[in-house]
Amino acid sequence: MLRVIGLLLLIPLFDIVLLVTVAIPFFGPLVTVALVVLTALVGMLLVRAEGRATLQSIQQKLATGQAPTNELIDGGLLIAAGAFFLTPGLVTDAVGLLLAIPFTRYPVRAAARRWVIEPYIDAKTGGFASGNVYIGGFPNESGQGQGQAQGQGPTGGPGPSGSGGATTGGFDPDDATDIDFEERDEN
Numbered sequence: 001m002l003r004v005i006g007l008l009l010l011i012p013l014f015d016i017v018l019l020v021t022v023a024i025p026f027f028g029p030l031v032t033v034a035l036v037v038l039t040a041l042v043g044m045l046l047v048r049a050e051g052r053a054t055l056q057s058i059q060q061k062l063a064t065g066q067a068p069t070n071e072l073i074d075g076g077l078l079i080a081a082g083a084f085f086l087t088p089g090l091v092t093d094a095v096g097l098l099l100a101i102p103f104t105r106y107p108v109r110a111a112a113r114r115w116v117i118e119p120y121i122d123a124k125t126g127g128f129a130s131g132n133v134y135i136g137g138f139p140n141e142s143g144q145g146q147g148q149a150q151g152q153g154p155t156g157g158p159g160p161s162g163s164g165g166a167t168t169g170g171f172d173p174d175d176a177t178d179i180d181f182e183e184r185d186e187n
Contacts, residue, residue: 011087011089011091011092011095012087012089012092014089014091015087015088015089015090015091015092016089018089018090018091019032019036019089019090022035022090035090036088036089036090036093037088039085039090039093039097040085040086040088040093043081043084043085043093043096043097043100044082044085044086046097046100046101047078047081047082047085047096047100050074050078050100050102051075051078054071054074054075054078055075057071057074058071058072058075070109073109073112073113073117074105074109077099077105077108077109077112078099078100078105080096080099081095081096081097081098081099081100082096083096084096084099085100118130
């Protein structure tokens with residue numbers, strides 16, 4: 001989180017450096033300010049048009065009963081693009097343009113989905129949203145199972161040729177039912 005904040009603080013510094021290097025030798029201060037204002041206005045018009053298209057796509061998906069996941073991510077990226085366009089500077093306008101144009105927004109959306117959204121959802125739902133659900137038994141907290149003390153597998157369950165999940169903590173439901181039946185037969 002601190003790296004993200006540091007990066008966000010470095011962006012205005014890069015903007016100032018770029019504006020000074022462009023303004024002094026090439027255009028002059030008035031032309032540079034006009035360039036920044038013009039890129040911001042064109043960018044905001046682009047974000048507005050893309051926002052309308054994204055909203056129509058969301059409405060179409062909802063009307064057909066589909067979940068508009070990609071469209072909602074696009075909407076969030078367009079909001080970020082608008083914020084970058086409102087921030088004066090050439091670097092922020094370039095980042096805003098990257099997020100506003102559809103064919104450059106697609107890889108950003110795919111990366112955001114893979115590395116930000118899916119891990120967050122998996123952490124909040126315990127893996128139910130993506131299907132990465134633990135089904136191997138009862139895991140123990142310390143990582144050393146009851147079975148390891150008895151010379152069984154390193155995960156605490158039966159050895160590599162035994163039955164049961166990978167991290168069952170030394171408890172095998174099949175063994176428990178066999179023992180119960182043996183005790184009942186003896187009585």
